[in-house]
Amino acid sequence: MFASPHLPAAMNCIEISQFGGPEVLRLVQRPLPVIKDHEVLIKLAAAGVNRPDLLQRAGHYPVPANASDLPGLELSGVIMAIGAGVGARDNKLGLKLGDAVVALSNGGGYAEYCAVPVGQVLPHPPQLSMIEAAALAETVFTVWYNVFMRCHLSQGESFLVHGAASGIGTTAIQLAKAQGARVFATASGGNATASGGKKLALCRKLGADMVIDRDSEDFVAICRHHTDNHGIDVVLDMVGGDYTLRNLEVLAMDGRLAQIAFLRGNQVAFDLNLLMRKRLTVTGSTLRPQSDLGKAKIAHSVYHHVWPMIAAGQLRPVIDRLMPLAAATAAHQALEAGEVAGKIVLVVDDALAKTQVNAQAKTLAPR
Numbered sequence: 287m288f289a290s291p292h293l294p295a296a297m298n299c300i301e302i303s304q305f306g307g308p309e310v311l312r313l314v315q316r317p318l319p320v321i322k323d324h325e326v327l328i329k330l331a332a333a334g335v336n337r338p339d340l341l342q343r344a345g346h347y348p349v350p351a352n353a354s355d356l357p358g359l360e361l362s363g364v365i366m367a368i369g370a371g372v373g374a375r376d377n378k379l380g381l382k383l384g385d386a387v388v389a390l391s392n393g394g395g396y397a398e399y400c401a402v403p404v405g406q407v408l409p410h411p412p413q414l415s416m417i418e419a420a421a422l423a424e425t426v427f428t429v430w431y432n433v434f435m436r437c438h439l440s441q442g443e444s445f446l447v448h449g450a451a452s453g454i455g456t457t458a459i460q461l462a463k464a465q466g467a468r469v470f471a472t473a474s475g476g477n478a479t480a481s482g483g484k485k486l487a488l489c490r491k492l493g494a495d496m497v498i499d500r501d502s503e504d505f506v507a508i509c510r511h512h513t514d515n516h517g518i519d520v521v522l523d524m525v526g527g528d529y530t531l532r533n534l535e536v537l538a539m540d541g542r543l544a545q546i547a548f549l550r551g552n553q554v555a556f557d558l559n560l561l562m563r564k565r566l567t568v569t570g571s572t573l574r575p576q577s578d579l580g581k582a583k584i585a586h587s588v589y590h591h592v593w594p595m596i597a598a599g600q601l602r603p604v605i606d607r608l609m610p611l612a613a614a615t616a617a618h619q620a621l622e623a624g625e626v627a628g629k630i631v632l633v634v635d636d637a638l639a640k641t642q643v644n645a646q647a648k649t650l651a652p653r
């Protein structure tokens with residue numbers, strides 16, 4: 287193993303003391319994670335907060351075997367140690383000690399240090415701050431995998447995303463626009479409350495061609511009308527329940543539906559004839575339980591397709607608010623309350639989070 291000599295024995299982290307509400311999150315000290323042969327140890331600048339963290343905390347998203355029980359699926363930071371088995375085959379990008387990086391972790395991101403398989407670690411895009419970079423991995427991997435690798439959204443097609451002001455939604459709008467798709471976005475208008483208005487305005491600002499208030503408008507009718515009855519080529523849905531039949535109705539011939547969550551329920555009934563008549567494809571996935579190899583394949587595709595979009599200024603994570611690591615409970619409360627547009631980022635190391643990474647000097651001195 288190659289390691290910086292400046293590693294402490296223990297770290298601050300947030301653990302789930304028992305399954306339950308946001309109050310079960312506790313700031314504790316634990317020993318540093320011991321890295322496996324194919325992993326690197328990252329000192330965190332910041333960590334992104336995602337809805338799956340809330341599900342894990344509530345006991346509805348089991349931790350995969352061998353993954354950290356700590357919450358936290360995405361982060362930015364600096365490599366402080368490299369596992370003995372990390373070689374050219376799995377470290378294709380040649381990452382080394384001191385490199386500023388972005389990582390999709392298997393868990394353990396709400397901590398000062400996190401062990402991550404090297405295939406899930408990507409160089410920090412110099413166009414973004416450490417804070418913005420912390421909010422990239424979980425959302426970008428999920429959207430890229432479902433919308434592009436599985437549903438093959440392409441230039442000129444129409445795309446509908448629900449929950450469009452969420453971390454996932456704001457990423458989906460930007461990636462679909464960058465790909466040349468026509469984007470329809472639904473979000474809660476909050477019955478004209480300030481937070482609802484904020485969500486609809488954000489979707490417009492990010493380039494959505496048509497923004498639909500889910501509280502007062504019918505997305506099927508609007509999408510049909512604005513596509514001359516063609517319908518939508520690809521739908522990305524996290525809502526399920528009563529949205530499912532409407533998603534199938536709004537899809538065009540040969541349309542594709544990617545299901546990534548079911549906030550309104552997972553039990554639905556629909557007429558299979560609809561699938562056959564329109565030659566529809568219904569798919570879905572969960573990211574966290576996938577193998578390290580599967581995630582490395584997504585990382586490879588993300589690096590080659592999405593990193594150039596970041597460089598071209600076509601994707602920038604939307605940060606709703608920054609909170610210190612110790613405020614993880616308040617962060618979960620805010621996300622659960624539906625008041626967040628974009629992402630919450632937990633600042634783990636204030637100084638590191640403020641470090642500017644530029645293209646010429648992507649390596650920071652390990653401290």
Ligand SMILES: NC(=O)c1ccc[n+]([C@@H]2O[C@H](COP(=O)([O-])OP(=O)(O)OC[C@H]3O[C@@H](n4cnc5c(N)ncnc54)[C@H](OP(=O)(O)O)[C@@H]3O)[C@@H](O)[C@H]2O)c1
Nearest residue numbers: 336337338428449452453454473474524546547571572573
């Ligand atoms: N399958 C995977 O691999 C994977 C990976 C990451 C995330 N996810 C899922 O993707 C979703 C988004 O993740 P995130 O971290 O971006 O979450 P988030 O910021 O909390 O966003 C959730 C969004 O869901 C919408 N929503 C909530 N309740 C709703 C309801 N009853 N009806 C319609 N819309 C509702 C809200 O939109 P409005 O209130 O603005 O309409 C909100 O913006 C989550 O459900 C998460 O579990 C799945």
